[in-house]
Amino acid sequence: MTPAVELRGITKAFPGVVANDHIDFSAEKAEIHGLLGENGAGKTVLMSILYGLYRPDEGKILVKGEEVEMDSPAKAMRLGIGMVHQHFMLVPSLTVAENIILGREPVKRGALLDEEQMLNDVRKFCDLYSLKVDLEAPVYTLSVGVQQRVEILKALYRGADILILDEPTAVLTPQEVEELFKAVRALKDEGKTVIFISHKLKEVLAICDRITVLKRGRVVGTVDVDETDMGQLAEMMVGREVVYTFERKPCEAETTVLSVKGLKATDDRGLPALRGVDLQVCASEIVGLAGVEGNGQTELVEVLVGLRRVNRGRILLGETDITTDPPGKRIEAGISHIPEDRHKWGLVKEFTVLENLILGSHRDPKFTGRGGSIDFQEATEYSKKLVRDYSIQTPSVDTPAGHLSGGTQQRLIVAREFSRQPKLIIASQPTRGLDIGATEYVRGKLLEMRDRGSAVLLVSADLDEIWALSDRIAVIYEGRIVAIKDPNETSEQELGLLMTGGNLG
Amino acid sequence: MAEESETVTSAAAGAGGRLSGLSPGLSMFVTQLVAILMAFIVGAVVLQVTGYSPLKAYGAMLTGAFGNTYRIGQTLTHATPIIFTALAFLFAFKGGLFNIGAEGQFLVGALGAALVGISFDGLPAVVHVPLALLVGAIAGGLWGLIPAFLKTRFGAHEVITTMMLSYVALYLTGYMVNYPFKAPGWVAQTVLIAPSAELPRILPPTQLSASIFVAGLLTLGTQYLLRKTAFGFEIRATGLNPNAARNAGIDVDRKLILALVVSGAIAGLGGSGEILGVHRRFIDGFSPGYGWDGLAVALVGGNTPYGALLAAVLFGALRSGGMVMTRATGVPLDIVFLLRALVILFVAAPTLIRSLLRRGGLRW
Numbered sequence: 001m002t003p004a005v006e007l008r009g010i011t012k013a014f015p016g017v018v019a020n021d022h023i024d025f026s027a028e029k030a031e032i033h034g035l036l037g038e039n040g041a042g043k044t045v046l047m048s049i050l051y052g053l054y055r056p057d058e059g060k061i062l063v064k065g066e067e068v069e070m071d072s073p074a075k076a077m078r079l080g081i082g083m084v085h086q087h088f089m090l091v092p093s094l095t096v097a098e099n100i101i102l103g104r105e106p107v108k109r110g111a112l113l114d115e116e117q118m119l120n121d122v123r124k125f126c127d128l129y130s131l132k133v134d135l136e137a138p139v140y141t142l143s144v145g146v147q148q149r150v151e152i153l154k155a156l157y158r159g160a161d162i163l164i165l166d167e168p169t170a171v172l173t174p175q176e177v178e179e180l181f182k183a184v185r186a187l188k189d190e191g192k193t194v195i196f197i198s199h200k201l202k203e204v205l206a207i208c209d210r211i212t213v214l215k216r217g218r219v220v221g222t223v224d225v226d227e228t229d230m231g232q233l234a235e236m237m238v239g240r241e242v243v244y245t246f247e248r249k250p251c252e253a254e255t256t257v258l259s260v261k262g263l264k265a266t267d268d269r270g271l272p273a274l275r276g277v278d279l280q281v282c283a284s285e286i287v288g289l290a291g292v293e294g295n296g297q298t299e300l301v302e303v304l305v306g307l308r309r310v311n312r313g314r315i316l317l318g319e320t321d322i323t324t325d326p327p328g329k330r331i332e333a334g335i336s337h338i339p340e341d342r343h344k345w346g347l348v349k350e351f352t353v354l355e356n357l358i359l360g361s362h363r364d365p366k367f368t369g370r371g372g373s374i375d376f377q378e379a380t381e382y383s384k385k386l387v388r389d390y391s392i393q394t395p396s397v398d399t400p401a402g403h404l405s406g407g408t409q410q411r412l413i414v415a416r417e418f419s420r421q422p423k424l425i426i427a428s429q430p431t432r433g434l435d436i437g438a439t440e441y442v443r444g445k446l447l448e449m450r451d452r453g454s455a456v457l458l459v460s461a462d463l464d465e466i467w468a469l470s471d472r473i474a475v476i477y478e479g480r481i482v483a484i485k486d487p488n489e490t491s492e493q494e495l496g497l498l499m500t501g502g503n504l505g
Numbered sequence: 506m507a508e509e510s511e512t513v514t515s516a517a518a519g520a521g522g523r524l525s526g527l528s529p530g531l532s533m534f535v536t537q538l539v540a541i542l543m544a545f546i547v548g549a550v551v552l553q554v555t556g557y558s559p560l561k562a563y564g565a566m567l568t569g570a571f572g573n574t575y576r577i578g579q580t581l582t583h584a585t586p587i588i589f590t591a592l593a594f595l596f597a598f599k600g601g602l603f604n605i606g607a608e609g610q611f612l613v614g615a616l617g618a619a620l621v622g623i624s625f626d627g628l629p630a631v632v633h634v635p636l637a638l639l640v641g642a643i644a645g646g647l648w649g650l651i652p653a654f655l656k657t658r659f660g661a662h663e664v665i666t667t668m669m670l671s672y673v674a675l676y677l678t679g680y681m682v683n684y685p686f687k688a689p690g691w692v693a694q695t696v697l698i699a700p701s702a703e704l705p706r707i708l709p710p711t712q713l714s715a716s717i718f719v720a721g722l723l724t725l726g727t728q729y730l731l732r733k734t735a736f737g738f739e740i741r742a743t744g745l746n747p748n749a750a751r752n753a754g755i756d757v758d759r760k761l762i763l764a765l766v767v768s769g770a771i772a773g774l775g776g777s778g779e780i781l782g783v784h785r786r787f788i789d790g791f792s793p794g795y796g797w798d799g800l801a802v803a804l805v806g807g808n809t810p811y812g813a814l815l816a817a818v819l820f821g822a823l824r825s826g827g828m829v830m831t832r833a834t835g836v837p838l839d840i841v842f843l844l845r846a847l848v849i850l851f852v853a854a855p856t857l858i859r860s861l862l863r864r865g866g867l868r869w
Contacts, residue, residue: 349746374735374738
């Protein structure tokens with residue numbers, strides 16, 4: 001049988017990284033095909049190529065057996081391919097029906113919108129795939145789950161036979177996931193092809209017929225869901241190549257620096273994100289927090305640095321309770337933070353290198369006297385020293401930080417945070433998006449700080465990184481620390497399972 | 506991955522790019538200057554087409570604005586209040602806020618100063634004048650506190666609240682001088698302030714008062730505050746990236762409140778200067794919209810204190826020179842409003858100016 005869609009030898013490189021490396025992939029008619037892999041494995045890039053958002057450097061795309069030039073999403077839509085992105089692309093002020101027909105409005109007498117026709121058309125789809133939506137509600141009043149349904153309806157309305165869902169469950173509650181699965185199965189029964197991108201093992205096992213696993217831009221393999229299990233998939237997905245190894249001194253001081261007890265907090269939508277986190281980090285120790293993204297890591301970090309409110313539980317720094325302290329007090333108390341999103345939280349990109357380097361310690365008596373004026377001479381000397389010590393590649397300390405490369409910006413943040421002699425470092429995705437040189441540098445610095453006595457909590461989506469740096473590995477799943485492991489006494493398979501809610505038993 | 510979109514406010518923040526080889530400040534100065542030049546060129550075309558001589562009109566305007574000491578005095582008199590309102594706008598803007606309600610803060614400040622001016626008798630001037638200015642600044646600051654509170658507490662957008670509060674201020678001050686504090690007679694105004702509360706006129710017979718010194722000092726002070734102090738550093742960080750500011754331990758809400766209060770106080774001080782120096786009483790409708798002018802002037806000045814000072818003088822010159830031009834050449838005063846609009850238009854389109862300069866052989 002001719003596959004509904006087939007990709008042959010797809011290669012796509014971005015500066016510094018090969019996102020897709022000769023990928024072969026095919027999905028049948030009336031099939032739910034899972035595309036599994038860690039963050040950065042190349043899943044979204046591959047599907048963006050299929051959807052015409054990127055042009056591949058090499059390789060062929062075949063739709064229903066015919067080779068096609070996929071040069072735009074419009075073309076993909078014409079060929080019956082629809083994609084629902086992680087970030088929805090709806091117009092909030094328009095109604096559901098208006099959003100669905102947007103760009104393909106049924107008209108009567110040349111120019112008038114045929115509302116009757118429109119509602120009937122859309123209603124047909126809703127019934128067919130048991131997608132329940134109030135068609136006349138404005139989109140901004142809908143929950144995320146319902147908005148996703150609207151996106152799916154939109155793709156179907158445009159005649160999609162092949163539907164790509166990019167991490168569709170990432171934003172959903174468990175109940176909404178059930179609803180989604182029901183709809184996906186209905187689509188399959190209608191003979192549609194669904195490509196289901198995910199990094200959650202349980203989900204792909206629950207919904208898919210076949211699963212293709214990607215790792216670092218390559219296909220690890222395609223398996224039938226009946227012939228595989230969590231253990232195998234976890235190993236395929238995270239199977240590890242050690243790129244960096246560092247000399248690791250054993251934990252010397254046993255003094256607890258950070259102690260978190262029964263911490264509960266909600267995410268931005270008000271849903272529980274932390275459901276009782278218990279965790280300790282000692283001086284001269286790196287604790288790696290492993291977990292699939294979206295299991296509460298972001299919220300935990302924000303709670304620890306004071307950017308998110310704690311609903312219940314306590315945070316102790318040494319002996320001091322800092323649960324309700326604002327960020328400024330925590331900085332003074334010795335907490336440094338390398339934020340996950342450095343543009344959003346880490347830098348003021350219009351500020352100069354100097355200004356960014358003193359940001360946060362600008363009230364320090366070293367820089368600001370009684371009169372409230374900043375001693376810019378002192379600040380210049382200080383930042384010049386940091387630029388030298390941390391080899392920050394910048395024309396001068398007066399260069400706006402936004403002009404620097406991503407790796408250099410991260411060095412700048414590392415320089416600022418580490419030069420404060422912190423007791424505790426919260427490093428969140430510290431090497432994300434960095435090239436090899438910068439990655440190695442940041443990792444080396446983290447180890448150096450650990451050896452000098454700092455306690456480090458390392459949050460990373462990159463299991464290799466956790467593995468290479470951590471003295472202990474804490475696994476977070478659905479807002480709880482489900483296990484704490486010694487890296488020498490665990491396997492990638494075990495971690496992979498723990499991260500996805502499984503257990504070796 | 507989506508590129509981070511450029512901020513919409515880049516026009517307001519001055520030139521988006523830079524002339525190579527020039528310092529950022531100088532580069533912006535050149536850009537703004539070219540924008541102003543463009544406005545006058547287009548204005549000249551309009552004059553020509555409508556049958557007036559651009560040379561004569563501009564000549565009359567120039568002599569009208571700067572021809573002799575008296576004319577310069579008039580120009581600076583008109584410039585003074587908008588220096589304040591422009592500084593007010595830009596201060597809040599540096600904190601990431603669009604305070605478009607300087608008019609209201611200006612009026613409330615003016616009324617505050619007027620009330621102090623008429624309420625005390627026999628105070629020495631060295632006490633009375635500063636007291637009136639202080640009360641004016643506080644009144645303006647409090648008028649800025651209201652939108653700040655509404656924003657940080659309820660998330661009400663300051664563009665809406667500051668603008669609405671301007672109308673509240675307009676009618677509130679109007680009520681005050683029509684009823685409780687109305688001077689005898691049929692003009693809606695207060696009685697004259699005590700002589701001890703008067704800011705001296707420094708260039709008689711023009712109405713130029715010592716308020717311009719306050720404006721000058723305030724320009725220097727604003728520049729210093731924003732660039733050299735920890736407080737200004739925090740305001741700027743908050744305005745440019747509130748998330749990063751918060752992460753760096755800055756109390757962002759507090760900074761937003763302070764930015765609006767200081768902004769309102771600056772505008773209020775400007776209103777006070779007008780009362781104590783020029784009108785010597787609060788007259789209903791005495792402000793021809795100085796608060797609104799401030800926004801445009803801050804924009805034309807590239808949102809820098811010194812730039813605002815220069816742009817305020819330009820606007821003052823357009824106003825005083827325009828009147829002379831009308832009398833001398835018969836060109837309608839509307840051309841002045843046209844020129845102002847054109848200046849704003851060209852300043853708000855830095856990309857256009859940049860491409861013009863590039864064609865002129867300058868590299869960016």
